[in-house]
Amino acid sequence: MSGIVETTGTQTPRRQPDREATTRLPDVHAEPDGSARHTLLGAALEVFTERGYAEAGLTEIAARSGLLVGSLFQHYGGKRGLYLALWEEFREEQERRTAATLAAERERGVDDPVDLFVAGARAYLEGAWDNRRLAMLLVEDDGPAGFDALRRQWDRAWVRRNARLLEVDEKRRVGRVRVRVLTTVIGGAARELGDCEDEGEAREIVDAVCGILVHLSALPG
Template structure:
């Protein structure tokens, strides 16, 4: 009995998320309404509010889903590669490829059109990525290392936007290759700037 209820609940959430994604992509967050999402999903207003608390909750759930996918993709790629710099580059490439593969959703989140709390949550996620990149690169706590990891992380975020905005797969491939080439040049090579991760 519980599993059927869980399955129904999960199915309702998935249906609402798919409908919200389609509506947000078609209209943008600001112009989309709860009524639009209810119409597209065939799910009641009450269920929408029960599962997500409203339109902002749906948008943030979609964003979390996208970011979780990006994090899993980069982590898998990094773990499958040897060497500190090569792990970072493999993760960076996977992140950019995800930005292309999920370009419609990525563009939605890059438009700065979202609920009020979105900017704060995105900023916090950025700091989380900076911390993860610092650990991945095995950087010390020096100011130089902090500047480097902030620049690399910011560069990757902007590169993701650039890739998502590409008009063709060929343009995306060229952009990804160029970003990886530039990032490779920025990565530390001397032991006094970075140490190998354990």
């Protein structure tokens, strides 16, 4: 679930899944207003974190949010829809963060692919720390049916985006492997950040990982 979002403009791009990302999010009847959405997803995150997805109950989520179970079904179609909405929220925030960082770096004249990639990786990791409860939930194996396939699809899309950002020739196997290794390093570091005890330790990890990425990104291929 890791990767740097490539963008050429100053606005954050909307989600553009690659052709293979065909697994779809559930249709909903209506999106709740911002306050209700925040409350409902916050309650869902609490219950999923405490109970795990399989053991989480809709009644408890509704009770904590102060909304009726029927309202939960109306907006998200059930527990699976809530979980996927949390995933979408995390991904969108990470995309906004990394896209804004890349735009700012380009604005100040940075054009080296490795420098841009590492700046985006830092932004992604800082976002994983800031949203660590949600990030840790989404890497667990206890998710709804079909989520692993959806996550793998987007992982592959992120690898391709990173390859474009690094200007790697994707036709060469060595280039593809190199980018996949880099993306895997970011994902593994994001998981470790979830177990950090304080911000100082988290910053130390982010700095160390960015140093590793600089070294690995500089290799030919």
